[in-house]
Amino acid sequence: MADRARDSTSSAPRAGAPDSPAAFSDWLAPHMTRMWHLATRMAPSADADDVVQDAVLAAWRSRASFDPADGSAASWLLSVTANAARKTRLRRWPLPTAVPDQAKPAPDTELAIDVERAVRALPRRQRLAVNCFYFADLTVAETAVVMKCSEGTVKSTLSDARRRLRTVLELS
Amino acid sequence: MNDDIERILADTGHRWRDRTGPKERPDPGLFAGDRGPHRRHARLLALAAAAAVVAIVAGVIGVNHAWNRSSPASVPPSTIVRNGDTVAASGRVVVSPDGSAKFCSQIPWTTYYYMSPHAVTTNQDPGPDPGCLPPIALRNVDPGKLAKTSSANGVVTGNAHIEGVWQDNTIIVTHQEPEPKSTIEGPQAPSTPCPAPVGGWSPNNDPDQRKALQNYLAAHPDAYSGDWVSVSNAPTSSGTSPSDDTTQVVVVGAVGDLTAARKILTAIYPGNLCVIKAASSASRLEKAREFLRRELQFGAPSISLAPAGQNRLCVYLIVPVIDRSTWRLIEQAGGSNVVSVNPLIQKIGSR
Numbered sequence: 001m002a003d004r005a006r007d008s009t010s011s012a013p014r015a016g017a018p019d020s021p022a023a024f025s026d027w028l029a030p031h032m033t034r035m036w037h038l039a040t041r042m043a044p045s046a047d048a049d050d051v052v053q054d055a056v057l058a059a060w061r062s063r064a065s066f067d068p069a070d071g072s073a074a075s076w077l078l079s080v081t082a083n084a085a086r087k088t089r090l091r092r093w094p095l096p097t098a099v100p101d102q103a104k105p106a107p108d109t110e111l112a113i114d115v116e117r118a119v120r121a122l123p124r125r126q127r128l129a130v131n132c133f134y135f136a137d138l139t140v141a142e143t144a145v146v147m148k149c150s151e152g153t154v155k156s157t158l159s160d161a162r163r164r165l166r167t168v169l170e171l172s
Numbered sequence: 173m174n175d176d177i178e179r180i181l182a183d184t185g186h187r188w189r190d191r192t193g194p195k196e197r198p199d200p201g202l203f204a205g206d207r208g209p210h211r212r213h214a215r216l217l218a219l220a221a222a223a224a225v226v227a228i229v230a231g232v233i234g235v236n237h238a239w240n241r242s243s244p245a246s247v248p249p250s251t252i253v254r255n256g257d258t259v260a261a262s263g264r265v266v267v268s269p270d271g272s273a274k275f276c277s278q279i280p281w282t283t284y285y286y287m288s289p290h291a292v293t294t295n296q297d298p299g300p301d302p303g304c305l306p307p308i309a310l311r312n313v314d315p316g317k318l319a320k321t322s323s324a325n326g327v328v329t330g331n332a333h334i335e336g337v338w339q340d341n342t343i344i345v346t347h348q349e350p351e352p353k354s355t356i357e358g359p360q361a362p363s364t365p366c367p368a369p370v371g372g373w374s375p376n377n378d379p380d381q382r383k384a385l386q387n388y389l390a391a392h393p394d395a396y397s398g399d400w401v402s403v404s405n406a407p408t409s410s411g412t413s414p415s416d417d418t419t420q421v422v423v424v425g426a427v428g429d430l431t432a433a434r435k436i437l438t439a440i441y442p443g444n445l446c447v448i449k450a451a452s453s454a455s456r457l458e459k460a461r462e463f464l465r466r467e468l469q470f471g472a473p474s475i476s477l478a479p480a481g482q483n484r485l486c487v488y489l490i491v492p493v494i495d496r497s498t499w500r501l502i503e504q505a506g507g508s509n510v511v512s513v514n515p516l517i518q519k520i521g522s523r
Contacts, residue, residue: 019322032195056198115184134185166177
């Protein structure tokens with residue numbers, strides 16, 4: 001498993017996030033797609049746009065607390081998004097079992113559908129790790145921030161998940 | 173070897189991302205409070221105004237919830253700030269070109285999502301920077317010691333932890349350091365005050381039944397304090413939890429006979445329900461909230477109804493500081509049996 005390298009700090013300011021709305025929007029733009037991916041995977045029963053908008057507003061309100069010395073802008077924003085997704089999941093009442101169309105696997109292959117089902121059946125931490133790393137395209141380090149654990153724990157969790165998926169999918 | 177499953181997961185994830193497409197940058201108007209033509213954003217800001225009512229400084233939670241839970245009778249007099257007392261605060265400092273400075277009660281924008289919609293209101297639209305109301309004057313601030321500074325039109329803004337002497341709504345700063353790290357994680361839902369039923373909680377809850385329950389409670393404001401959502405880590409009847417690690421349980425505070433209340437409410441809401449004894453009815457809480465909203469005017473950045481701990485609903489008040497006049501109003505509203513007060517400026521020493 002190769003970790004993905006990403007330089008997310010190049011656009012970050014020296015202190016805090018940008019203070020003007022336009023600059024903040026520009027600063028945040030490169031991360032929007034992955035924030036949306038993460039929101040969709042973590043809160044599949046919610047409107048991902050709502051989750052991301054919650055996250056964006058929360059990030060704006062907390063912009064002064066961002067410190068590049070503590071981690072990349074991407075990690076910080078993904079952490080904010082994960083928090084928004086968790087809160088949305090609790091806010092939703094109940095947690096619907098239906099999955100929005102956009103989160104459903106396209107019926108291009110039966111395997112893709114089987115993989116999605118198998119991922120959903122994983123234990124919570126393993127599912128979160130797989131969703132972050134393989135689907136939302138987060139790095140191991142970013143996944144660790146979202147999961148609030150070490151990178152080593154992420155790697156071992158992913159390993160456990162792959163072992164379980166391998167069995168469930170009956171791969172030899 | 174896991175190469176096969178590694179490849180399958182990577183391919184599946186890649187195809188999934190391809191289908192979702194890129195997302196555009198957020199509209200800057202979202203941050204500037206522009207409610208113009210962007211209905212979605214306007215709705216979000218309206219929701220923010222309605223829901224961002226329990227925005228809590230993390231340190232305040234730790235300090236004040238403790239005594240709110242353990243001392244239901246009254247606020248300890250030692251927490252009331254008087255002229256000459258030493259106080260401490262963390263937040264944003266704004267220094268004007270003329271050298272005057274103010275402390276903006278910076279409230280991390282966190283929302284409490286677990287309340288009934290009818291219970292969540294605020295006394296003012298928090299706007300894009302709710303923490304700056306109302307400002308507290310500062311003297312002897314060193315702009316050079318502010319952290320994460322920015323400047324515009326000669327106004328320097330930065331963060332700081334300050335300590336100083338309280339004098340007529342002014343802090344005379346005697347000690348200043350960069351602001352301590354604060355979490356962006358908001359308050360969590362309280363834990364469920366009832367044990368799980370035999371067989372565990374239900375994994376599913378019906379939103380229509382919840383609405384019916386809320387309608388019933390709203391129609392009987394003298395008999396119940398209201399409802400809120402709690403979370404339980406107890407297993408569900410299916411052996412799993414519906415939301416990863418927690419099960420949601422609706423809590424209702426009943427003023428009268430608990431057995432009768434449980435029978436009535438369970439018939440309306442057969443889902444996960446926990447009925448507990450309440451000291452204050454919704455009517456009383458609402459009167460207290462309205463009284464404080466009226467009397468404090470803009471002296472409280474946030475006033476709402478929210479659970480204080482796991483066993484009661486209360487008027488949740490965030491104020492810049494608990495001074496004598498503020499406390500008199502709180503006592504008139506019912507004291508800490510009814511009001512949970514959370515000052516942004518802490519008293520750390522007496523004169």
